[in-house]
Amino acid sequence: MSKYKSLKEECYEANMELNALGLVIYTFGNVSAVDRDNGVFAIKPSGVPYEKLKPSDMVILDYDNTIVEGDLRPSSDTKTHSYLYKNWEKIGGVAHTHAMYSVSWAQAQRDIPIFGTTHADHLTQDIPCAAPMADDLIEGNYEHNTGIQILDCFSSRNLDYNEVEMVLIGNHGPFAWGKNAAKAVYNTKVLETVAQMAYLTLQINPNAPRLKDSLIKKHYERKHGKNAYYGQ
Amino acid sequence: MSKYKSLKEECYEANMELNALGLVIYTFGNVSAVDRDNGVFAIKPSGVPYEKLKPSDMVILDYDNTIVEGDLRPSSDTKTHSYLYKNWEKIGGVAHTHAMYSVSWAQAQRDIPIFGTTHADHLTQDIPCAAPMADDLIEGNYEHNTGIQILDCFSSRNLDYNEVEMVLIGNHGPFAWGKNAAKAVYNTKVLETVAQMAYLTLQINPNAPRLKDSLIKKHYERKHGKNAYYGQ
């Protein structure tokens, strides 16, 4: 029996949840889960339909993209996942989709403004949309460079990946992460919901103001602050 | 056996209905039900997923937010519910969600204009959007102050909570209430539907006129007037 059986199951469950939540059509998405102790992660194989997917199909790789276990080719976005795991030591799962509203903001090349408490319950910043890469980076090691692009965006804007657990890649779509794969999927769903709310808000009032600081702080703190009183 | 068994069941059923109607994702909503004879109300525990929720999980509190029965932490919005029960003696249930179209109007900080008979079948007024609170009220007893904010809004606009059974909190989302918890959920669904209709109406005709008074009166009266002829 594989020593990565439970890691593969976590990864498999998260991928199936992505599908159940309506965040993907066909194979347009992938989730990975990391095992920090063993320095490996599990990821969905490329282009396999969800209805045929099995836990044992998950591919195990190290952070340098060497396949450790698995017969199938890993997701074509694997190098973006590994780059994030290698550089952001506290994350346990990563998800990427082409979800409708998230992609639409990415294609519009706009950050998603923080308009309300649904957003502030999860992060205190506008959701960043990273600029498209320079042509030579696209033509080079594209998926690896997508990881660099995400980190550059966070660095230049002084964002903390422990608080802002999501990003839009301009013209492409969303990446989200979290303490484990299930949380990465949760953040993907939250991002999609907030993206639709922000779109509708601007349709109803093109001059809708950004949420004021006191409300951002209140809602973020009641869920994530040291005196948080949300949940059990 | 708990003396609040039936109260907990009413509360549980209403929370599950909120989920079944597509008004919430994850745990982004809560419903409560009151027992006026015993001066207590039941409310959903904070952050418990609907698929794991049981009737016995409901928390019983008095109007001053003292827990009377229950092992779990009550909804983080509990103090808003209790404030409404304490001040509005005729209501029997309260619901709060982050439903898509209701939140979008709240984030746009606009009242929902009364554009048609679907709206007038339920109330004769624009659906009010209460302004965001002052910073010191946000930083203080926030959920309690949200209740004050709702009552101030109704008072300053001369609205009757027996007729207008719903409100938007600017930048946050909807609260709705009614004679019992099921009716609060019903009003939440009506609000969400009317919010979507009003959004689409303005997209099709930015100068769409408010419904004229004779139609408002006719439709409200045929459902709620003393000569009402709707229903059995």
Next chain:
Amino acid sequence: MSKYKSLKEECYEANMELNALGLVIYTFGNVSAVDRDNGVFAIKPSGVPYEKLKPSDMVILDYDNTIVEGDLRPSSDTKTHSYLYKNWEKIGGVAHTHAMYSVSWAQAQRDIPIFGTTHADHLTQDIPCAAPMADDLIEGNYEHNTGIQILDCFSSRNLDYNEVEMVLIGNHGPFAWGKNAAKAVYNTKVLETVAQMAYLTLQINPNAPRLKDSLIKKHYERKHGKNAYYGQ
């Protein structure tokens, strides 16, 4: 056994189909079916939830709104249905809903322009939006006058109810009809679909042109003309 058993069943099935097609929430809609030989029609009782509805609940009335059979109060819109049956001798069923996109055009007080072949497969005209009634007609025999309003709209625009089987009542919503109750429901669904398409078309191109006459004629004729070649 009631002599109207099969009429009630036709009416019941059509009402349930309305719900299954997502055209109603709660009790916001009603369908009727006529029996021309006996000069009566069956209609949904007022305010009864679909999940509790039974064929035997359908109410039988004559064209002057006298109840012939049934223990429940008929739909509050009954007088509009009876007026249409009395005046339009070839129709066999009528449906009324508050479906989302149809209502939004009605609230915008705009006719739905004929933009494409989906529309022309069913009728050759813009879908008319009748103006709101005068105040005295609203305050009087409202539902009866709604029927008059529909006929006045068709008369003043020279429309044929055998071809144009649907109308919007300004600020209210859609009525549709057809050779039987099932066809009235079908036309309600077609209207809702065309209403959404026209809305989106104008969002994508506010100057989208009306469908040209040769295409209107071609598509309508291939389904409804004497040399029709659609269907079996």
Next chain:
Amino acid sequence: MSKYKSLKEECYEANMELNALGLVIYTFGNVSAVDRDNGVFAIKPSGVPYEKLKPSDMVILDYDNTIVEGDLRPSSDTKTHSYLYKNWEKIGGVAHTHAMYSVSWAQAQRDIPIFGTTHADHLTQDIPCAAPMADDLIEGNYEHNTGIQILDCFSSRNLDYNEVEMVLIGNHGPFAWGKNAAKAVYNTKVLETVAQMAYLTLQINPNAPRLKDSLIKKHYERKHGKNAYYGQ
């Protein structure tokens, strides 16, 4: 037993998938599958509801529209399918629908701009919207002429049907094709998804830029180029 049994089954499955994917209401769509060895294709019969459809109902025709096998009248769009099979020798399936967002772009008479990687994963060009035909072509052999219109559009724009596997017919709706019927349905779903994304993108940013060439090339090549690394 029919020698076309497996062809009929392929065609039937693809038609049912169209319905399952939410791309059609009622009978507003049709898919065909070709058998190149025998010079025939199978197509859905006209106007038969999906819930009553059986594999044996599929109609077999040659490329000149002569019925080879089948008791039912073929789809009214049959001559467009046959024209495509006759002229584009490498395609194995064709699908036509009135899917919501695809139709809305067709009614708006606009090409769908290539805004992102979801689009570029499938083709490198804007999705073409063919102009409405001249009146005499509409009044003549309409469905055959629709085929001519598609080929004229591809010819005048120098498009390759092996790469661009979809088109909008102005004021009408989408046609899509592929190596088999299942792929034609897949392309119909991709087109509908990309159409909705492009619509939303323009709502969020009316000046959204077209995807840059390096990204178009990268995404198309990684799925379809000679060094493709997507899928198994």
